[in-house]
Amino acid sequence: MLAALAALSRLPRPLYGSEHSLPNQAIGHPHRHPWAQLSHALRGTLRVETERGHFLAPPGQAAWVPAGMRHAVRCSPGTVIRSLYVAADAVPSLSQRCRVLRIDALLRELIQAFSQLPEAYDESGADGRLAAVLIDRLAVAEEAGIRLPWPEDPRLQALCRHLQARPDDRAGLEEHAERFGVSGRTLSRWFLAQTGLNFRQWRKRCRVIAALPLLERGERVTDAALACGYDSLSAFIAAFHEQLGVPPGAFQQEGGAGG
CATH class of the missing domain: 1.10.10.60 (Homeodomain-like)
Incomplete structure (x- = not known):
């Protein structure tokens, strides 16, 4: 799955993140990709390391990494991750820098529901509307977490x-x-x-x-x-x-x- 993801030049949908088609795991070596990434800790703690800082996302929070940013993701044993990949221009308000977002109850359920959709979900139907709501909620999510500047x-x-x-x-x-x-x-x-x-x-x-x-x-x-x-x-x-x-x-x- 990691190799298939790395081979993509663009996402098949503006929001991509099926639980069954993506590797919901931390990639600990430095890497980058042409889309943004949201890594949500259902359980455990995530740490995203960039050249300018380390960002800590405890349970109930998520790390946002802008498109093209070199980063590594590490986690404590037993951490359960849900990963979303987002087209670079889909959430302009989050596009400039790495940050940690607070995942409220609604956003958590949206992420969970979206992760169950098929990889090629219907963008013009109910699944596409779910994706649009999820993107809208990400755009207004409260910033949280700990940043250790480097x-x-x-x-x-x-x-x-x-x-x-x-x-x-x-x-x-x-x-x-x-x-x-x-x-x-x-x-x-x-x-x-x-x-x-x-x-x-x-x-x-x-x-x-x-x-x-x-x-x-x-x-x-x-x-x-x-x-x-x-x-x-x-x-x-x-x-x-x-x-x-x-x-x-x-x-x-x-x-x-x-x-």
Whole structure:
């Protein structure tokens, strides 16, 4: 199915996404295609990685990738995905940048219903009208999720990759800055200029993202906090709530279970 999709030069319909004809799976290597993509997490958490940022879509949310954008999609074990592919000009309001959309109850049901349609659905009949409503609802969907902006400087990229791989790294700002031969203030200023976040803000967001697969696996909140570099459980809960709007325990009960 992946090979058949890659061989397409254009979509057979403006909206394409049959559950039975598309690979509803994450493609973890960088790739691009001439149509937009919506990856919806029915259960589990998706992460879309682009050259300018990483976008996290917990359950009940979806990642939108514009046509032509180089990206990779990764997910935690047990994630259930519904993928839609959308003609580049079908949703002009979403065409310019990658983002995460909130999937409300109506949009979720529309996606589910559409995924059951035949690949060559009748565009002029009821199925085509369903597709048109789905596209209309996507155009007004609320933006949500977490974005981890990615720097362009190769030195900062290397540091960011290290912090992603080792969220329990407790080295402080000054220690990391010393490896660059600059002050902590300068390093933080570099982060702010390239990501819009200072060093501490970026690492806090990175750590919360790293905690999600641990929580989804049912690990204790305390253990997830320690694994992601927090000595204080209360500090971890506060950071998690700040980023996702719910405490980690609620995420496990609601989000991690599929919402």
